[in-house]
Amino acid sequence: MDDGSPRWADRDAQRWGRIAAVVAAVGDALASRAWTPQAGSEIFGDVEVPGYPGDLTQTEQKIVGEWFNYAEAVRVDPWWDQLENGRHRLWRTLPFFGDALVPICGSALGYANAADAIAMGPSWPQTFSTQLHEVNASVAFDATDPVNVNFRRSMEQASAGHFPSPV
Structure with a gap:
């Protein structure tokens, strides 16, 4: 928001380091094609990540799920100067990715x-x-x-x- 107030009231209650770890693990699984296609779908699949979802709250699970949901993905194409979606999630998690690759969806x-x-x-x-x-x-x-x-x-x-x- 332009007024400087947080977009979500519980933003600071999330464990962004855990969210980043799961997002990185899912991204690595997708990059290595270690996923199982969902029956009847050419584009959707399932990824198994140790500790997920058990180590995350319901809200944290939702944040991870939306990261990989096309409608809400952290998304930008390499030639754009600005993110199309997900900048708040990216800002909150980026300090926790370390050397891990950050999965970004293109449009x-x-x-x-x-x-x-x-x-x-x-x-x-x-x-x-x-x-x-x-x-x-x-x-x-x-x-x-x-x-x-x-x-x-x-x-x-x-x-x-x-x-x-x-x-």
């Missing part, structure tokens, strides 16, 4: 599918080509990280007019 690739390509029109690959150029120009983008390698590969596929795998 652009969510539109690399048949239905959205029709809505964008025949030049839809050009949008992804422009974004790929911005990824390649970004000094903050770690092109050696395995998840980022997959992200970049998917951006290349979309810029060539192909739909990348949603996972």
Whole structure:
């Protein structure tokens, strides 16, 4: 909020270090593809993390769950200067991640599918080509990280007019 008051009254009651540890563990599991697809879904899966959810309160569990829920994910594409969502959660947890990778969801690739390509029109690959150029120009983008390698590969596929795998 602009008035400086906390967005959530119980913000300071959360154990942000524990939240960050679980978020990092889930992110590592997703990055290593150590997840089980949910039946009937191409994009949703389950991850098992030791101690979760037992070590977290109900509110802390909700915070972790929302981190990986597309609608509420901590989200930004590498070429944007500002987070699209989740900045308060990121600000509260960032001091606790240490050397762990911080999972961040991108938005652009969510539109690399048949239905959205029709809505964008025949030049839809050009949008992804422009974004790929911005990824390649970004000094903050770690092109050696395995998840980022997959992200970049998917951006290349979309810029060539192909739909990348949603996972």
